[in-house]
Every structure is written in structure tokens, then in C-alpha cells.
Amino acid sequence: MEQNVQLQAEIDQLKTQLTGDLFSDMDLKDQIHNLEMKLNGVRPMDSHIDCVGCGS
Template sequence: MSELSQEVKNELLAEIAQLETQLTGNMFDDMDIKGKIHNIKMKVDGTRPPESVIECVGCGS
């Protein structure tokens, strides 16, 4: 996976902060938002499933 520029990282972190303001504390209502936050954090951290050449698509998230 290629490195993200600092500008892109900042945009993604701002998106996470914006999504976090939408959390209600209700697990079921928050599931989609938490999933989006998780996926963005994986992009920021450069995370992908172990032993996978496929970036995140292969993990089923």
C-alpha cells in the first residue's frame, strides 16, 4: 500500500472526528458509523489483512 500524504491523512482524520460526533451510544444505531470509522482508520494506519495482497477488500469488513 502506498503512503498517504499528510494532507490526505488530515482529511481522513477530520472525517473520523466528524463521524464520531454522530455517535449516539446505542450500539445498533452506531454500527454503520463505527464501521466507517474503522475502515478510515485502516486506511490511515495502512492496515490490511495478514498474508493478503488485497487491500482490505479481502477481510470482509
């Protein structure tokens, strides 16, 4: 549970840095996406092996 709170806080902090410019926000959105996948316990579809990028 503590880890979920920490992940959500990190996601919220990253979202405050978004500018609305697709290209400049690309890295931030990728980081947010990876953290949300960890938070929700999601791994890529048809993935029978662990995800290298996010560790799911």
C-alpha cells in the same frame, strides 16, 4: 500528509454522530474503522491481496 489530515477530520466528524447505542452506531463504527485502517496503512491480517472494502 494532507490526506491524513482529511481522513482524521472525517473520523472526528463521524465520531460526533455516535449515540452510544450499539445497533444504531454499527454503520458509523464500520465507517470509522475503515477510515482508521486507511489512515494507519493497515490491511486485514493474512491478507496477501488488496482489501476490497477499504482499498488497503
